[in-house]
Amino acid sequence: MFFRPALFKNRGSFSFALFSRMLPFIFVVIFTSCSKKEFSVPEVNRVVVWTSCSEFAQYAELFNKTHSDSPIVVVYKDNPAEALPPAKDEFPPDIIAGPFLRTDETQKYLKNLDYFFDRRLLTSQSFYPQLLESGRFHNRLFLLPVSFNLPVIIFSDSNESFVTDSYTLSIEQIRSIAASYNQKNNKGSYTKIGFTPLNNPDFLYLVTKMNGVDFRDEKNRVVWNEERLNSSVTYMRNWFIKENITAAEEQNFAFKYLFMPDYRKVTSDRTLFAYTTSDVVFMNMKDLDLNIDYRWIADEKSILIEDSYMMMGIYKKAGNQSGATEFISWFFDSENQESVLARKSDLNLNTEIFGIAGGFSALKDVTEHILPVYYTQLLSNLPPENMMKVPQKLPARWNSYKSIVVQPYLSDAISAEEGETVEPISELEREWRRKVFDN
Secondary structure, three states: OOOOHHHHOOEOOEOHHHHHHHHHHOOOOEEOOOEOOOOOOOOOOOEEEEEOOOOHHHHHHHHHHHOOOOOEEEEEOOOHHHHOOOOOOEOOOOEEEEOOOOOHHHHOOEOOOOHHHHOOOOOHHHEOHHHHHOOEEOOEEOOEEEEEOOEEEEEEHHHHHHOOOOOEEOHHHHHHHHHHHOEEOOOOOEEEOOOOHHHOHHHHHHHHHHOOOOOEEEOOEEEOOHHHHHHHHHHHHHHHHHOOOOHHHHHHHHHHHOOOOHHHHHHOOOOOOEEEEHHHHHHHHHHHOOOEEEEEEOOOOOEEOOOOOEEEEEEOOOOOHHHHHHHHHHHOOHHHHHHHHHHHHHOOOOOOOOEEOOEEEOEHHHHHHHHHHHOHHHHHOOOOHHHEEOOOOOOOOHHHHHHHHHHHHHHHHHHOOOOOOOOOHHHHHHHHHHHHHOO
16 A cells, blocks of 8 residues: 555656665655554654655655654655645654745644744844745744745756856846747757747746736635736737747747757757746756756746745644644754765766756755755855845645646747637636536
8 A cells, every 4th residue: 555656657746766876875765645543653752744846855864864753754745735634544744845835725734833942942144034924924934945846947058158147147138038039940940949939838827927917815815916917918919919920830840950948949940039937947957967057037026936846834733842842943953964975976876857856956055055056056146135036925736736727828829820819717717617526
């Protein structure tokens, strides 16, 4: 029962290759689910962690080596926020770690964590302040930030002359520089297109965020700024019109030349730019020794942290709060996170999951001074602390909502021909609700 085949498929952040290489060293069992009857680990003093991040198995193994009195047991959950509260026959967590925990509904199941700082178990100066502040509800701290990622534009080293800014690029800069790269043959067909935004729904969504559409969770409903949404669609449509690339031409070009990973797109020279995120680019750069460079995508003041940044809290009815406190205090120690990174490097595991829990550490010292030792590409362009901005509170099912409602609407609305009817986003939302809540 404990090692179900479904667990080891490439599902979310969990990788079979990663687990198989870690297996000889792990002294903790990962469960896909665990009822009270099936839970075989001795109950005395154990600390149960619900998480969507498989790498917590490594953290538990290292912690358990020196804390046998409060062993960590990791329970894998696709979406810990959605799993609360525990089912009646399910063994409850002590710690919850995952994305999209910043909802009013989830907060009801979490303990106030201000005591970590009142007792000086942790110091606020260790964290990026905007990340730490995002874990507050009504001036009380319920969540601690674990890791985060940032939007990145990548390009081949051979094309670095097109990019004059050394650290960031705005959406408008990406647009104008990409247009200068476009080329046609003598038949009028494109042989090079600097950037194909319609080929990347995540980039279209990023444009809406940077334009202030402000998707957010309010009273268990997703709301947004309709005017800014419409202006985002208009902006992207004008991108095609003014740069003389129709949506159909871009899609045909992408189908013909860009059916490959992002890093190969830019090294093929068919395109100048590709959009990705920091976890993907640094994992690939570490693993494949690529001749690519990157810039953070920013407006004049901000770089928007990815929606799915990870946080950690203690369950309100935790059976072992003292053990949970001990593990969290241990985890948010830069020396212990350095030990995690060193071990990953020794076992060649740092090409499977980037950094700490799949991203930059929320501890400034780790991201600014320790991570660059293991990911040397960071030495030239570290995340600028003063520009990073956390996203709005989003619902636990945001990834589903975004992929089924927001991104299809954007793709259809931007690529629609003159006079063509586009299914309203409200109707897409109704369809999503039927799929999610009526099944």
